[in-house]
Amino acid sequence: MEWICVAAPASIGNAGPGYDALGVAVTGPGDRVWARRVPQSGIFIKEILGFSHGIPMEPGSNSVGIAARGVLDALGVKEGLELRISKGIPPASGLGSSAASACAGAFAANAVFEYPLPREKLLPFCTESERATSGDAYADNVAASLLGGLVLIQGTDPVEAISLGALEGVYFVVATPRFTLTTRESRGVVPKDIPIKAAVANMSAVASVVAGLLTKDVKLFGRGIQDHLVEPFRSPLIPGFHEIKAAALDAGALGCAISGSGPSIFAVTGSDDVARVVGERMRAGFMEHGLESEIRLAVMDVQGTKIVSPE
Amino acid sequence: MEWICVAAPASIGNAGPGYDALGVAVTGPGDRVWARRVPQSGIFIKEILGFSHGIPMEPGSNSVGIAARGVLDALGVKEGLELRISKGIPPASGLGSSAASACAGAFAANAVFEYPLPREKLLPFCTESERATSGDAYADNVAASLLGGLVLIQGTDPVEAISLGALEGVYFVVATPRFTLTTRESRGVVPKDIPIKAAVANMSAVASVVAGLLTKDVKLFGRGIQDHLVEPFRSPLIPGFHEIKAAALDAGALGCAISGSGPSIFAVTGSDDVARVVGERMRAGFMEHGLESEIRLAVMDVQGTKIVSPE
Numbered sequence: 001m002e003w004i005c006v007a008a009p010a011s012i013g014n015a016g017p018g019y020d021a022l023g024v025a026v027t028g029p030g031d032r033v034w035a036r037r038v039p040q041s042g043i044f045i046k047e048i049l050g051f052s053h054g055i056p057m058e059p060g061s062n063s064v065g066i067a068a069r070g071v072l073d074a075l076g077v078k079e080g081l082e083l084r085i086s087k088g089i090p091p092a093s094g095l096g097s098s099a100a101s102a103c104a105g106a107f108a109a110n111a112v113f114e115y116p117l118p119r120e121k122l123l124p125f126c127t128e129s130e131r132a133t134s135g136d137a138y139a140d141n142v143a144a145s146l147l148g149g150l151v152l153i154q155g156t157d158p159v160e161a162i163s164l165g166a167l168e169g170v171y172f173v174v175a176t177p178r179f180t181l182t183t184r185e186s187r188g189v190v191p192k193d194i195p196i197k198a199a200v201a202n203m204s205a206v207a208s209v210v211a212g213l214l215t216k217d218v219k220l221f222g223r224g225i226q227d228h229l230v231e232p233f234r235s236p237l238i239p240g241f242h243e244i245k246a247a248a249l250d251a252g253a254l255g256c257a258i259s260g261s262g263p264s265i266f267a268v269t270g271s272d273d274v275a276r277v278v279g280e281r282m283r284a285g286f287m288e289h290g291l292e293s294e295i296r297l298a299v300m301d302v303q304g305t306k307i308v309s310p311e
Numbered sequence: 312m313e314w315i316c317v318a319a320p321a322s323i324g325n326a327g328p329g330y331d332a333l334g335v336a337v338t339g340p341g342d343r344v345w346a347r348r349v350p351q352s353g354i355f356i357k358e359i360l361g362f363s364h365g366i367p368m369e370p371g372s373n374s375v376g377i378a379a380r381g382v383l384d385a386l387g388v389k390e391g392l393e394l395r396i397s398k399g400i401p402p403a404s405g406l407g408s409s410a411a412s413a414c415a416g417a418f419a420a421n422a423v424f425e426y427p428l429p430r431e432k433l434l435p436f437c438t439e440s441e442r443a444t445s446g447d448a449y450a451d452n453v454a455a456s457l458l459g460g461l462v463l464i465q466g467t468d469p470v471e472a473i474s475l476g477a478l479e480g481v482y483f484v485v486a487t488p489r490f491t492l493t494t495r496e497s498r499g500v501v502p503k504d505i506p507i508k509a510a511v512a513n514m515s516a517v518a519s520v521v522a523g524l525l526t527k528d529v530k531l532f533g534r535g536i537q538d539h540l541v542e543p544f545r546s547p548l549i550p551g552f553h554e555i556k557a558a559a560l561d562a563g564a565l566g567c568a569i570s571g572s573g574p575s576i577f578a579v580t581g582s583d584d585v586a587r588v589v590g591e592r593m594r595a596g597f598m599e600h601g602l603e604s605e606i607r608l609a610v611m612d613v614q615g616t617k618i619v620s621p622e
Contacts, residue, residue: 017514018515018518019511021511021514021515152515152518154519155515191507194505195503196504199514199540200330200332203328203333204329206518207517207518207521208463211463215475223465
């Protein structure tokens with residue numbers, strides 16, 4: 001059987017204010033999965049390239065394998081899958097690394113068996129993969145990575161999400177420092193109760209993000225990129241967060257927040273040029289705290305998970 | 312000098328999930344203010360018609376008078392205003408009665424002096440009127456009543472709001488029981504800290520309301536009309552709330568929540584016919600708890616506060 005190749009984009013969980021409610025897919029390196037049908041039942045991971053450190057080869061513990069397994073079980077097929085994985089997204093960086101793997105795995109399994117399931121029906125297999133590897137069925141990253149654009153999580157049991165599409169003219173700058181923060185660690189610091197004032201500020205910001213996107217108002221979108229709900233608790237886990245955010249805003253960013261559960265920090269701008277300057281300021285900001293960082297310049301990914309020509 | 316007549320619509324604070332963040336203007340009886348310039352400095356309220364019970368005639372304590380005074384002071388005019396007020400919105404009902412009065416007062420003062428201020432600059436005078444009469448500078452009702460449509464509060468210091476426009480095909484059913492609940496009472500029961508899960512649910516609902524409005528998706532809009540943030544604390548103040556809400560949803564309402572700080576309850580539907588049935592069920596629901604109620608069938612008000620021909 002022939003190999004197919006599936007690419008899933010990186011994503012920014014929460015998209016600023018929308019803790020567990022919004023996510024956004026971004027261009028740039030994502031995860032890739034090559035898959036082919038094999039006669040033996042089972043899932044066989046043959047290799048993991050790229051950011052493979054710490055990623056289990058055992059299919060029952062691997063995000064790609066778990067999501068693909070779920071799809072195969074749902075399809076009731078007797079045959080199996082051979083997989084090769086290329087991790088373009090560093091794990092535990094706040095860019096939806098496990099989510100992209102899950103989406104690529106579910107999509108690939110469905111694609112190999114000629115798409116018996118529509119795209120949106122793949123979502124539960126992706127969230128179950130997140131549950132198995134991160135502790136809960138988080139949907140913001142998987143929905144963004146699977147569907148593309150800005151996604152709205154409508155429910156978690158069962159998981160329901162819609163994509164509101166993408167907005168041209170918004171530039172994302174993501175600074176990823178060279179240390180990891182697991183979703184478990186980062187969620188552990190978020191308390192069960194939060195000030196109602198923070199909720200009000202975030203609801204207003206969520207409305208700005210959604211309205212900005214749908215009315216193609218880049219400034220309104222950017223104004224909504226702020227978080228009062230979890231940033232107070234998570235920012236202490238990221239050295240220099242407040243200085244870096246201030247530097248990004250000072251350099252012209254419209255908004256700045258932690259990407260997903262961190263430690264990546266992202267900013268949005270209305271121009272490519274400003275994005276470059278903001279990126280340099282963010283890099284310098286981490287450096288002042290003794291941390292190297294990777295700067296990703298991106299726009300919204302429109303397509304989500306998709307078939308690409310094998311390279 | 313000639314009289315002018317200004318009408319300001321009723322409004323639904325929070326618009327379901329958006330506590331202090333969203334508001335929506337609705338058609339039906341609003342407040343009216345007749346105003347004319349007089350040579351003497353000062354504001355003179357000549358009469359208050361309609362739901363006048365408990366509304367102070369003294370301009371310094373009256374929502375219309377306070378807002379008009381603010382505008383006159385800002386304009387630096389030496390002359391005064393004579394006002395006649397018709398209260399079409401029952402006070403303390405959860406329909407933005409004081410807000411509509413404030414908007415009509417500010418708009419009338421500006422209109423009488425030939426519109427030196429653009430509409431959006433009137434907002435602070437309206438919120439200051441709310442502060443004087445309700446204890447804080449709440450903006451959700453005044454922004455909706457002034458601007459029309461669904462409004463998003465972007466900030467409170469200084470107050471900033473935008474209207475996202477209106478959505479055709481959404482019908483509002485508002486049931487107003489014959490007892491009053493002041494904003495002060497109703498805000499007193501809302502705690503300072505709330506569960507983060509409630510915030511997440513409301514952020515998702517706010518996103519649905521905004522996205523539904525802007526993509527003209529009535530079902531998505533209606534799905535967002537739900538509140539997890541303040542309803543748990545305020546609903547005990549409204550006899551039969553949970554049964555009435557259940558009856559409204561059972562009769563086909565897309566969503567149902569407390570209107571502003573209550574005691575009105577509102578539901579939204581996708582058809583006029585369903586709205587009528589929902590209204591009857593809500594009326595019956597209040598009746599089972601020994602309360603008469605007024606049922607208002609409305610759509611979104613598009614224009615906000617405006618000049619009308621004196622009747």
